[in-house]
């Protein structure tokens with residue numbers, strides 16, 4: 329009886345080891361397939377937004393009030409309707425990547441630029457002429473957007489670029 333139960337325990341132990349090895353091999357293979365696929369979708373918003381929400385000390389990126397949340401949501405929609413065909417936050421499409429734009433240019437430059445960029449180029453503004461030439465003199469259309477709408481687009485860009493930084497940090501960890 330005692331001998332039997334030891335034998336039984338041993339064979340259960342062996343079976344467990346076999347199952348464990350099998351499981352380890354399977355999950356290693358599964359993980360490899362999973363990570364290469366999920367890399368492209370690492371930039372998807374829900375992950376990034378969650379990450380940001382978990383870091384309230386990042387005051388620049390985290391909207392403080394319901395008003396700001398609404399403005400950023402409006403900016404998201406406005407960007408998709410008006411800008412996304414030529415711009416992305418972190419990559420060049422037809423026009424430049426917009427990440428960091430609020431650090432490159434003051435709002436006092438961005439408002440007239442987005443409303444009517446050719447007017448700013450025509451005024452001889454050095455930065456405007458340089459970027460216009462850099463992008464093969466391709467003219468950005470003018471937009472009948474209000475200051476508030478443009479600021480909400482810029483706020484959304486700022487949140488997105490922060491998300492991108494957090495996501496990159498996670499992805500390359």
Ligand code: HEC
Pocket residue numbers: 407410411412413414415422423424425426429432433438441442445459460461463464465466467468469471481
């Ligand atoms: C049809 C394509 C197109 C659309 C649509 C478009 N842009 Fe542009 N944008 C460009 C190009 C091209 C440039 C580079 C400058 C140039 O060639 O005039 C540019 C430049 C810019 C710049 C300056 C970037 C820098 O790095 O200095 C900002 C800011 C900008 N666009 C914002 C916007 C916003 C905001 C919208 C939507 C409301 C928008 N653009 C819609 C094509 C476009």
